[in-house]
Amino acid sequence: APAAKSNFEKGPLVGLVTLVLLVATLAFFKGLIGRLAIFGAVVIGYLLALVLGDVDTSAITAAPWLGLPEFHTPTFSLAVLPLFLPAVIALVAENIGHVKSVGQMTGTDLDPLIGRALAADGVATVLAGAGGGSATTTYAENIGVMAATRVYSTAAYWVAAVVAIALSLCPKVGAAISAIPPGVLGGATIVLYGLVGILGVRIWLTNHVDFSRPINQMTAAIPLIIGIADFTWQLGSLTFTGIALGAIAALLVFHGMRLLEYLGDLVRTGQSDCPD
Structure with a gap:
């Protein structure tokens, strides 16, 4: 909630336009357009920010079309290990909540898979860290997108993962995504983060x-x-x-x-x- 608020306040006009367009598209359109409401609202908010001059395009212009990631070997320091404890506690709670939310949305008992989900996060983080990458986890934004679009097919997420990896090899695309104004992100995440909270309330209600x-x-x-x-x-x-x-x-x-x-x-x- 503080992250969504902070981003929204950095660009209230484009944030409000993004938020209103997202809600209006979901209410007015059905089918594919309705399911693309989040993507469409973010794109239009981005274009509005470009017109208003709120987007720094210098990094996009300078970025090459093709590029490979820069790998770094990991280093270990026992002194900093305790610093990760708060993050681990937070991520365990967050991941369990996400699994339960997906189970609620799909009408499937996913509780037996919580251990597998946590283990997968750990393995993925180790693999990412081995090459100098950032830690990985489940994301509330993605859970919110699932709730808004009602697309739960694992095949769709396999395709999304492959496309994401392909796009990551194009630094220009990465620069364009990084240049999305905070206000646009704030308008979208008000909805996405809020949906995760509502799913939690729904879990309470369903379980009486x-x-x-x-x-x-x-x-x-x-x-x-x-x-x-x-x-x-x-x-x-x-x-x-x-x-x-x-x-x-x-x-x-x-x-x-x-x-x-x-x-x-x-x-x-x-x-x-x-x-x-």
Whole structure:
């Protein structure tokens, strides 16, 4: 949420145009055009930014048409390893949420595949890092696109992956994508990030979570605000941000309240309904 807001504020006009076009296209058109609403809105927002002079095209002009990636051998430093702990906690929580969201959208129980998804992220990150690339993970933007387009075919994503690799060999395309104004991205991500949140609420509803119980209220409410407000906590050289702190808070609140409920029942009645 803070990332979408920050980008939107850097170009509110093109951001608003992108957002309105996206919503209007989804509402007015059906079929292929409706499914391409996000892509179309971003392209039109980009063109508007070009007309307004908000796009720096110098990098696009200077970039060659063909190019290979620059590989770097990895280096290891035990001193920096703890710095990755907050990111790992955040990504585990994020990835599990993404898998559950896709399962909700497709009506498929994907919970047994969560371990495989986390392992695949780890293997992909190791492979990318071995050549000097950045870490890889699942992305809320892609989950939002799936929710908006209702395209869940794995074949489509295989094709998208191959096309992405081919386009990565053209630095000019990379420069053009990098030049997308923040305002355009802000307008699109307001929708995409919001859809991920709505999918989470849908999971609660589908599974009939009883929000009349204080334990469920607190387990949802506290991490929700911590995550959206992007709380941060500095512990020496470690920095824990909203998603990591929200995930930790959910575990502590839920299990802490269950323990207190159990102890309270024991004190009041000498027995407890808590199974564990």
